[in-house]
Amino acid sequence: MRDFYGVTLQTPMMLGTARYPSPSVMEAAFISSGASVATVSLRRERGAGQAFWDMVRGLGVHLLPNTAGCHSAREAITTAQMAREYFQTDWIKLEVIGHADTLQPDPFGLVEAAEALCADGFNVFPYTTEDQVLASRLVEAGCRVLMPWGAPIGSGMGLNNIHGLRTLRAAFPDVAMVIDAGLGLPSHAAQAMELGFDAVLLNTAVAEADDPVAMARAFGLAAQAGALAATAGPMGQRDMAAPSTPLIGKAWL
Numbered sequence: 475m476r477d478f479y480g481v482t483l484q485t486p487m488m489l490g491t492a493r494y495p496s497p498s499v500m501e502a503a504f505i506s507s508g509a510s511v512a513t514v515s516l517r518r519e520r521g522a523g524q525a526f527w528d529m530v531r532g533l534g535v536h537l538l539p540n541t542a543g544c545h546s547a548r549e550a551i552t553t554a555q556m557a558r559e560y561f562q563t564d565w566i567k568l569e570v571i572g573h574a575d576t577l578q579p580d581p582f583g584l585v586e587a588a589e590a591l592c593a594d595g596f597n598v599f600p601y602t603t604e605d606q607v608l609a610s611r612l613v614e615a616g617c618r619v620l621m622p623w624g625a626p627i628g629s630g631m632g633l634n635n636i637h638g639l640r641t642l643r644a645a646f647p648d649v650a651m652v653i654d655a656g657l658g659l660p661s662h663a664a665q666a667m668e669l670g671f672d673a674v675l676l677n678t679a680v681a682e683a684d685d686p687v688a689m690a691r692a693f694g695l696a697a698q699a700g701a702l703a704a705t706a707g708p709m710g711q712r713d714m715a716a717p718s719t720p721l722i723g724k725a726w727l
């Protein structure tokens with residue numbers, strides 16, 4: 475597995491901390507998922523109270539503060555600086571939202587903020603699309619991790635552009651990549667990992683499941699299964715049928 479700014483994650487699962495029915499369900503979902511990273515939002519969860527933050531810290535996972543809800547580079551930079559002070563980490567998931575309906579990142583604001591934050595010593599995890607030109611700009615800015623979307627945040631649609639994501643993965647072999655947002659089913663997480671991504675990040679599909687704890691476990695297992703499949707060397711697809719049981723000769727190669 476590629477590392478994340480020098481950190482090797484124990485599992486390829488990152489989980490958000492919003493929208494759960496209760497803090498105790500969230501805690502149980504984290505434990506059940508085996509997640510290594512929790513994303514936290516100072517802006518969105520600032521009314522949560524000290525007990526909530528103590529519980530999140532007690533999960534024993536890496537904290538990845540985000541700039542959720544920021545619509546400009548300036549806003550995101552200020553939020554990142556506050557989060558660094560509050561959470562005592564240089565990691566920042568950089569979101570600069572550019573479109574209200576799709577919650578698509580603003581590529582111009584994203585690069586501007588990434589340049590400023592990398593220069594300021596942050597380890598930046600930018601929420602981006604599968605766009606290769608944008609990915610190049612982010613890498614040039616100093617990002618060593620990219621977080622391309624699977625689909626719009628909260629949509630649960632899965633991987634909308636498999637070709638684009640596969641091409642992106644192949645274009646930057648040394649850059650750790652996390653599929654972030656839009657995953658609705660464990661099979662989407664497995665598929666992302668089978669494509670060679672290093673981790674998945676999700677929130678809504680677990681928090682809004684009828685049984686978030688069971689769903690968290692399903693996602694954790696699926697992400698690990700996909701990662702194992704990627705390293706196991708999947709078979710090549712064929713255009714024609716090929717009998718799996720030979721009529722003559724040996725049954726093994």
Ligand SMILES: CC(=O)[C@@H](O)[C@H](O)COP(=O)(O)O
Pocket residue numbers: 489490491513540542567626627628629630654655656657675676677678679
């Ligand atoms: C948790 C977090 O950082 C979200 O902004 C993230 O993008 C998750 O998206 P889903 O809710 O679609 O899983």
